[in-house]
Amino acid sequence: MIHGNVMAMKKVLIVLLFLTGFHAVSGQDKIVTRKSRFVNFTELGVLLGNAYQITNSSGYSSPVLSKTSFSVQTFNGLRLIPNLAAGITVGIDWLGKYQILPISAGLRKTFGLEKSNRVKAFLGLDAGYGFTWLNDEIPWQTIKGSINISPAAGLMIPTGGDAFITVSAGYKHNELTITQGTDNIYGQTSVNNNRYDRMSIRIGVSF
């Protein structure tokens, strides 16, 4: 019960975190100028990859499945030098049965003139820890997160105002460890180490 409450609180906190992130977006909308040091990239997209079971107890492999997972993330940071910003990236990746909440340190490098109204390119790199607070553990189960790394490259399409539409492609690595035990006399425990290496395709906004 207590565990459940903690989980619920965590979920509320996460939602608040997102809301404040988005609030920052709308709040900055009106006042942001190119002079502002605040940089935001908010993106949603998919993580694509293959999944298959190469071996199992009876020794045959299962068909390769293509996997598509939904992913959202928001980067909020400060411009350190022209064209380079550093900040924090928070997101959620829905990976099949499990959800990962990565909190990462992020960098965004843009190319070209800051005030340009031409399409610009950007590079992003986020690295941090994928938290598992969103998962509800079933009895005898523990789910642990691990590092996540996400490099990406993309284009920023000017909207005429201060904001850009972004399109990016990249790579995302997530990891989970699921430990499942029992108390029966067969003493079975299983440890699943899940590594998700996915290609990411995202669209979003930036200013």
Place this chain on the structure above:
Amino acid sequence: MKHSLLVLLLGMLCLTGLSSCHDNCKQTITYRTTVPFNVSLEDLRKSVKSVPVTDLTSTGKIYVKGNYLFINELRKGIHIIDNTNTSSPVQVAFIQIPGNSDMAVYGNILYADSYLDFVAIDISNPTAVKEVGRVQGAFKNGQIDGIYWYFDTYRNTVVDYQWKTVIETREVDCDGQPNNYYWGNCPNCLYYDMAGAQIPVSGANNASLAGTAGSTARFAIDKNRLYAISQGDEMLLFNINSPNQPVMESSVKLGFGIETIFPYKDHLFVGTTTGLQIWNNLDPKKPYFVSRLEHARACDPVVVENDIAYVTLRSVNNFGRCGAAVANQLDVIDVSVLSNPVLKKSYEMENPYGLGIDKGKLFICEGNKGLKYFNASNPMDVKLLQQFKNIDAYDVIPLNNTLMLIGKDGLYQYDYSNTDNLKLISKIPVKSI
């Protein structure tokens, strides 16, 4: 120029991404499985003897007789411990008895099961015990530590199995639920973990000759009879009028899921997976059914004191012998009218295994949740006094202010003369293999 370079970079990223983007999920399973082995009748029937003391490795039930403490080493035999000085118990000998899991002592005679046989062993000199009697083929099959053995009549051998731990790693579908097998038998049932303690029964015949067993013992001595529960849910009656030469008199069909037996006031309390049965054994050779109290299907060690029966029910996450019990609890049952037992109250427990009671002091083994010490002087208001969390406790016998506890990692002895406080006085550790 710069732009096309970037586009190229992007394209390459996508391509490398596509070729190496896959989920790599490995599952490492650790489980116990069984490996068969045979014991020939010939070997079985000549192997009962004293051998030098060995470490406790895989302990079963405990039994007390006088200053001696007997600890079953699952399917191997019995450790004899001189417990004259409870603060420093001494291992005296080990009696090798293949296929042993139950025992009872009457005078100088130790009765034990040895796979299909029932053996009487003279233990006047523990370091040189003598087999004095044997009822061949008394048991048709049995179960020790959750594994069934059987007798292969064609090859004249007992086929038994050993536990073996297997670790396997394999690649799995990431969305596959981690495997979680629920097959298996009741981890709470006595042949696996034994359980609580039987109080010395006042008024029982020859109480001084017989020892004290756990509440889930399958052997009980009363009125010159040894009542043994067989795996076939029968009660076997051994006449021990002549202790050296036990004779199997008869067997009584008891019903399904019989687990434990102990005598109380000319009656036999039989613990089953579905409830408590009470049999009258005023005429020791012809026990008859008196009453039963049904409960949810669960494993249920039982102890009785002052016409109150204490039963623990343990919910186990499997669908084996005990079924999927719904609750972990202690039931307090009024048995003052033996023909009509009445459930008075239930208390919530965590993971109860065996239990023992002595003069209102109630001890409950909570498995991996440790040992709990209760004040049960008022059975309608049982109060927790103390909890020891760092032991994995299965079985207790409280006797003369010494609580003997067998757990996963050894034999513990506590002094319970002080009402509020258990004091650890000694420990014989289990050596892990």
